Amino acid sequence: MTEDIVARVMRQWQQVHPGLDTGPMAVIGRLNRCSALFQQAADAPLRRAGLTRPEFDVLATLRRMGRELTPGRVARETFASGAAVTKRVRQLEQRGLLRRRPDDRDRRVTHLSLTDEGQEIIDRLLPEQLQYEAALLEGIGEQRQEELSTALGELLVVLEGRLASLMD
Secondary structure (H helix, E strand, O other): OOOOHHHHHHHHHHHHOOOOOOHHHHHHHHHHHHHHHHHHHHOHHHHHOOOOHHHHHHHHHHHHHOOOEOHHHHHHHHOOOHHHHHHHHHHHHHOOOEEEEEOOOOOOOEEEEEOHHHHHHHHHHHHHHHHHHHHHOOOOOHHHHHHHHHHHHHHHHHHHHHHHHHHO
């Protein structure tokens, strides 16, 4: 296997600081680099459909949850700030992909739902997006993808628990 950029960086640090434990860089550096490359490549079908990844996430969240959601719930589900969700909701509403409905008891609360057009675009785009993402992972066998998914899931559970306790 050829050397990746993170391995090269780690080797360079070993030359500058022999004995320095660059082990965390092997995982975090590679995750960051993969994330950046995925962001560049994986959103091509979304861009062709005129959506950004965050807009897609809002629409997909409404579709997969299958019911009206408040903007606050969408923010929690998409790991976005309330202000970011408000901006995306406004844009998606203007494009006719979702609708806002004021709460019957509290006018400060709104409920979001997909329009027929919003549901259609997600139902059409999701299979295309997943097929595209599968193609990005083609160089890794199915078993290795499962192993990687399991390891990343374990890391995610650890990080979510640690970060939650650090933020309290």
